[in-house]
Amino acid sequence: MCGRFVQAHDSVFYADAFHVETIRTDDLPVSYNVAPTDQVYAVAEHDGVRILGSFRWGLIPWWAKDRKIGARNINARAETVADKPTFREPFAKRRCLIPADGFYEWQRLPKGKLPHYIYAADRRPLALAGLWSSWKDPDSGDRVLTCSIITGEPNQLVAGIHDRMPVILPEEDWSLWLDRSVTDPEELASLLTVHPHDRMAEHPVSTLVNSVANNLPECVQPLETGAVEQQ
DNA sequence: CCAGACGTTGTT
DNA sequence: GTCTGG
DNA sequence: CCAGACGTTGTT
C-alpha cells in the first residue's frame, strides 16, 4: 500500500515538475515522512487550468458527519475504486496527481519489519494517482480539501517487498487523468496499470521512519551494509 | 421499509 | 448521498 | 503505514 511517502521540495519545484500553471497554496513544511492526516501537495485541474494545491491526506466524502472517516481513506484500491460509494464520484470527477519524491513500504521478515524507500532512479518526483474531495466541517463551517492515493499490484521491483504499491502515472497519462471532462470509468481504469520498474530504485532504510515524529533526511538514507541484519 | 455503513492493510 | 443487510 | 492507547468521575 502506501502509508508514508516523501515531499521534500517546495511548491515551485513540484509546480515545475508537473507543468502547473497556478500555485494555490502556501509552501508546506518539507517532509521526509508524510503521514496520514498531514497536509500534502496535489495537482488538480480547475476550469481547464492545472493547479497545485494543499490537501489533507485521508479522503473525507462530502456527506461525512465528521472528519474521523478520513483516516480510513488514505488509500483506494484500483480494482474497486469505480464502484465503492466513497470513491466512485471522486474517481469520475475529482482526480489528482500527488507528487512524491519516493514512498515507503515495509517488508515483513522473520525477525520483524524492514522499511524500504522506493523512488525514481533519476530522482525526479513520481506522480501518484489520487482522488480529492471537498468537505464542509459542520462545526466550524470551514471547507476542507482532502485526498486519497490509489493502490494496485506491485511492479517487479516492489513485489519482493510488499504485495501492494501506489499507482504511478507516466507523464503521457497526466493530462487525461486530470481532464475533468473524462468520466468514463473504463477509460480511466485503463490508466491504472502496473508501472514499469526499470527506471525505479529502492533500498532498505532505518526504522527511524516508523515513528511519524521522525521527519529527517536520514529517513531516506540507505541502511548501512550489515545493519540490515540487525533490523 | 429503516438502519447502518460507507475503507485498506495486515494479522491470525 | 447511496448502497447493503435485515 | 506505525505507535500508542484502550476509562470514568470529580476536582483543580
Place this chain on the structure above:
DNA sequence: GTCTGG
C-alpha cells in the same frame, strides 16, 4: 484485539 492519532 482494535481503535485513534499522526
